[in-house]
Amino acid sequence: MTASVIVPLSAAGQAPVQPPALRAPDTPLGRARLARGWSQIKVVRALILLADHWGWDIAAEKSLKVFMSRWENDTHRPGPTYQVLLCTIFRATPAELGFTRPAAATTLTERVMALESVIDDLTVRLGAVAA
Template identity: 55%
Template sequence: MPEMTVTVAGPVPQQPQLLRAASTPLGQARVARGWSQEKAVRALVLLAQSWDWQIAAESSLKVQLSRWEHGATRPNETYRALLCAVYRTTPETLGFDRPQQSQTVKSLRERVNALESLVENLMGALSATQGVQA
């Protein structure tokens, strides 16, 4: 077969679809393998089928993968096992040992509310003290 040569006139064009992921360990693991979300989903489906596990349909799984990669939700134990196997890594490497971001935000919100309540109480006590001294 003859060798084929391709010549491009002008600057080299940008790749149409760069692999993108959230800056989470899960998203970075996918991109490090050079996989699109579609390829990762397909790998999850094929692995689950080979293990005879029931999981979501590919279309739902793609949405879930995006949510997991962005920290909106966390995969359950079934999907954690599948993800670790597909990416050939540990739960810790994929960030499954870290607290969920929404739990952290909830915790911070509760602390802010408690501090606001404390400030209101202190302001009330200060007002009452100033009224007595006058």
């Protein structure tokens, strides 16, 4: 028994356009990866190969996949070891990869305080409109 494959056609009768295979957050690290045409897994494997070549101990591949996502989404900063490795594989400076920028508000307390400030501001504005 042979399986048939149904390929949807566009309105003009042509095959649809394939979506881009690579996506990344609009962060310096994400842009650097896309500029090379690399997937996250390719970066992870490059990190492992370089660290192994240098004799450095780093996290396992599964952990590095999670780290890479966090680093690209700017929710966490890579530590000094990973910054050196990333700068080397991308042939970029720490500034070019966004490692010298001030860290975003990362603590829960800072985020709560920022939200409280927004709520206070909105409350004042709402009071002015209601008056």
